[in-house]
Amino acid sequence: MIQFDEKTNVFKLDTKNLSYVIGLADGAYAGHIYFGKRLESTDLSYLLRIDEPPFVPSANLREKVAFLDSYPMEYAFGGTGDFRESCITVTTAAGQQGLDLTYVSHRIYNGKEALDGLPATWGTDSETLELTLEDIPTGIRVLLSYSIFSDSDAVMRSVKIINGGADAIYIDRVLSACLDMDNEQYEVLSLHGSWARERHMNRTPLGYGSYTMESVRGESSHQDHPFLALVSPGCTQTSGSVYAMHFIYSGNFLAKAQLCQHDTVRMVMGIHPEQFRWKLEPGECFQAPEVVCVYSDEGLGKMTRTFHDLYRNHLIRSKYKYQPRPVLVNSWEAAYFDFDTEKLLKLAKQSAELGIEMLVMDDGWFGHRNSDEGSLGDWYVNEEKLKGGLKYLVDEVNALGMKFGIWLEPEMISPDSDVYRAHPEWALQLKNRTASLCRAQYVLDLSRPEVVDYVYDCVRKTLQAANISYVKWDMNRQLTDIGSTYLPADRQGELSHRHTLAVYELQERMLQEFPDLLLENCSGGGARFDPGMLYYSPQIWCSDNTDAVERLIIQEGTQLIYPLSVIGAHVSDCPNHTVGRVTPFETRGVVALAGTFGYELDPCKISEDDRKKIPGQIADYKKYGALVREGDYYRIASYQENRLYDCYEIVSKDREEAVVFFIQVLHEPNRRSRKIYLQGLDADAVYLYDKKEYLGATLMQAGLILPRMWGDFQAQILEFKKK
Numbered sequence: 001m002i003q004f005d006e007k008t009n010v011f012k013l014d015t016k017n018l019s020y021v022i023g024l025a026d027g028a029y030a031g032h033i034y035f036g037k038r039l040e041s042t043d044l045s046y047l048l049r050i051d052e053p054p055f056v057p058s059a060n061l062r063e064k065v066a067f068l069d070s071y072p073m074e075y076a077f078g079g080t081g082d083f084r085e086s087c088i089t090v091t092t093a094a095g096q097q098g099l100d101l102t103y104v105s106h107r108i109y110n111g112k113e114a115l116d117g118l119p120a121t122w123g124t125d126s127e128t129l130e131l132t133l134e135d136i137p138t139g140i141r142v143l144l145s146y147s148i149f150s151d152s153d154a155v156m157r158s159v160k161i162i163n164g165g166a167d168a169i170y171i172d173r174v175l176s177a178c179l180d181m182d183n184e185q186y187e188v189l190s191l192h193g194s195w196a197r198e199r200h201m202n203r204t205p206l207g208y209g210s211y212t213m214e215s216v217r218g219e220s221s222h223q224d225h226p227f228l229a230l231v232s233p234g235c236t237q238t239s240g241s242v243y244a245m246h247f248i249y250s251g252n253f254l255a256k257a258q259l260c261q262h263d264t265v266r267m268v269m270g271i272h273p274e275q276f277r278w279k280l281e282p283g284e285c286f287q288a289p290e291v292v293c294v295y296s297d298e299g300l301g302k303m304t305r306t307f308h309d310l311y312r313n314h315l316i317r318s319k320y321k322y323q324p325r326p327v328l329v330n331s332w333e334a335a336y337f338d339f340d341t342e343k344l345l346k347l348a349k350q351s352a353e354l355g356i357e358m359l360v361m362d363d364g365w366f367g368h369r370n371s372d373e374g375s376l377g378d379w380y381v382n383e384e385k386l387k388g389g390l391k392y393l394v395d396e397v398n399a400l401g402m403k404f405g406i407w408l409e410p411e412m413i414s415p416d417s418d419v420y421r422a423h424p425e426w427a428l429q430l431k432n433r434t435a436s437l438c439r440a441q442y443v444l445d446l447s448r449p450e451v452v453d454y455v456y457d458c459v460r461k462t463l464q465a466a467n468i469s470y471v472k473w474d475m476n477r478q479l480t481d482i483g484s485t486y487l488p489a490d491r492q493g494e495l496s497h498r499h500t501l502a503v504y505e506l507q508e509r510m511l512q513e514f515p516d517l518l519l520e521n522c523s524g525g526g527a528r529f530d531p532g533m534l535y536y537s538p539q540i541w542c543s544d545n546t547d548a549v550e551r552l553i554i555q556e557g558t559q560l561i562y563p564l565s566v567i568g569a570h571v572s573d574c575p576n577h578t579v580g581r582v583t584p585f586e587t588r589g590v591v592a593l594a595g596t597f598g599y600e601l602d603p604c605k606i607s608e609d610d611r612k613k614i615p616g617q618i619a620d621y622k623k624y625g626a627l628v629r630e631g632d633y634y635r636i637a638s639y640q641e642n643r644l645y646d647c648y649e650i651v652s653k654d655r656e657e658a659v660v661f662f663i664q665v666l667h668e669p670n671r672r673s674r675k676i677y678l679q680g681l682d683a684d685a686v687y688l689y690d691k692k693e694y695l696g697a698t699l700m701q702a703g704l705i706l707p708r709m710w711g712d713f714q715a716q717i718l719e720f721k722k723k
């Protein structure tokens with residue numbers, strides 16, 4: 001419910017368990033009052049910090065700067081007195097910056113409007129508060145949107161800028177959310193990584209100054225994730241408070257937590273201002289992407305489950321989100337570039353016999369691509385490799401009872417390609433400079449409408465050529481040389497954001513035309529694993545690192561905010577191609593069950609012992625699949641923290657059943673058997689485990705002693721069913 005109290009000028013948004021409260025100092029400055037556990041009282045204006053010396057501007061104009069620099073802003077603007085992190089910078093026709101945004105009007109309505117050209121949460125059972133602020137001298141208007149869903153403890157924020165003046169302006173910075181709070185000795189939790197090491201959890205006390213996570217790589221990145229949380233000291237999976245922000249966007253981002261002089265904390269998130277300058281003509285508007293703000297008063301676990309439910313119910317649109325995905329075998333680690341029709345059909349036949357349901361032909365099927373040196377952009381079949389063409393191959397695979405999937409990297413162009421030779425101006429490039437190569441490729445300039453049309457045409461022709469059920473949409477380099485031979489000089493700063501918008505547009509067009517397509521996004525592993533992509537694809541390839549042990553850390557960080565049903569996870573061959581580690585085949589299977597499940601190997605090349613285990617693993621995937629896709633996730637132990645073992649549990653929504661995955665990474669000598677404490681069960685119900693009866697409350701409070709395991713890298717699955 002959203003209410004406005006005219007007497008006190010207070011806006012209050014209530015979900016089932018949380019409240020978000022905004023006030024208006026002087027009836028003008030939108031200020032933050034409260035974000036936290038639900039409050040029943042509506043008389044909250046006394047909490048707005050306008051009594052702090054030196055008073056509101058109307059009472060003490062000579063100290064306006066001191067006011068602006070300490071007031072808890074709902075949307076921070078710089079240049080006129082607030083020296084903390086700003087959310088907006090606009091350069092006017094006079095070449096000047098500095099805004100004074102004050103309240104003009106508001107609108108409270110049922111529902112939630114879509115964000116033009118951008119992914120965003122959706123759902124009818126929602127309400128929105130829209131606050132309009134204006135900078136009176138320039139006529140620049142800023143619309144702040146706050147939406148809530150009846151079934152979620154989250155607040156969705158976005159920002160729209162309207163140029164209400166008579167001259168063009170340049171937006172140099174527009175962040176989407178700002179949260180000003182009193183400091184409570186917070187720690188910052190973030191996700192950091194690198195290629196093959198994505199989304200490792202990182203926690204550190206917030207000191208004076210700023211803590212920053214960011215990407216200027218043109219993608220959400222392997223390195224920093226567009227997520228930031230402030231957590232109370234000692235916050236655990238089950239206790240403590242958490243304020244989290246997550247950005248529904250796939251390009252450059254900035255996320256900051258700033259501990260300021262008066263012991264206040266400002267948290268902001270939005271498009272990174274670097275490489276960003278958007279020209280706005282009079283009357284035009286700019287829509288900034290959405291930030292999801294989640295509060296939990298019951299530790300990280302509750303935050304996680306809020307994100308999981310929100311994304312499953314209000315972000316992912318694909319009809320496949322709750323459906324079992326076909327168990328696939330992907331040709332990448334099985335053959336890399338070295339395949340032809342005969343090899344693929346052999347791979348398909350052997351896989352089909354083992355119960356695998358889809359063959360995915362990865363990189364290397366087009367142009368003359370036999371390595372990563374060329375052909376991106378030449379999206380026609382390499383007939384030397386695929387004799388008989390794509391349709392022949394797909395028909396043969398279908399005849400084996402398997403579906404067929406294909407790899408594409410549509411945003412890229414190789415210098416060694418027919419399309420580049422014909423259109424060198426289509427690549428991103430800076431004037432009079434040779435653009436930097438990365439994996440021997442350039443990035444296409446997607447601000448050019450004819451390039452977007454060309455790319456879409458290639459995608460469409462490929463999908464029309466045969467019965468293709470699945471696309472893996474890859475992106476294997478970061479954006480550099482951000483210059484366009486098409487955009488005028490004063491719009492070059494729009495290029496990075498335009499690239500991201502064009503990717504969204506392309507995927508939207510593809511899904512509209514091929515509504516049955518199962519799309520998996522990917523970026524050199526998990527460099528574009530973000531909520532923006534989830535709006536288009538119900539699954540994203542998590543990491544190129546398929547080693548079972550490394551995956552425990554990568555998947556834990558990913559599971560912190562993403563439902564398991566979206567996490568691309570496959571069983572691969574050993575020694576692992578990225579780290580050289582050898583782990584048991586069973587363990588690799590158990591680790592991959594916490595995701596979409598599939599194979600990244602050639603079953604003809606693995607040992608017979610391992611091969612024989614594949615049907616059993618697929619049976620496990622079918623058995624636990626629905627629970628994993630739909631259930632509530634609880635983190636019981638973290639290998640990243642303890643360096644010995646990992647444990648997570650999924651409980652069905654009706655608490656009728658639960659499954660626990662336990663992986664002993666290192667076997668320590670002379671240790672007692674591990675005890676784990678289950679979570680989320682029905683305390684009063686009796687559960688059957690291993691043919692014995694246990695009370696839910698006992699399993700949660702007193703725990704369960706696990707059977708001892710011998711050796712490193714051992715896994716076990718424990719099943720609990722209500723009696």
Ligand code: DGJ
Pocket residue numbers: 332362363407474476522523524525526541543544
């Ligand atoms: C990076 C992906 O993450 C891999 O799975 C594979 O598709 C390669 N690209 C192909 O170039």
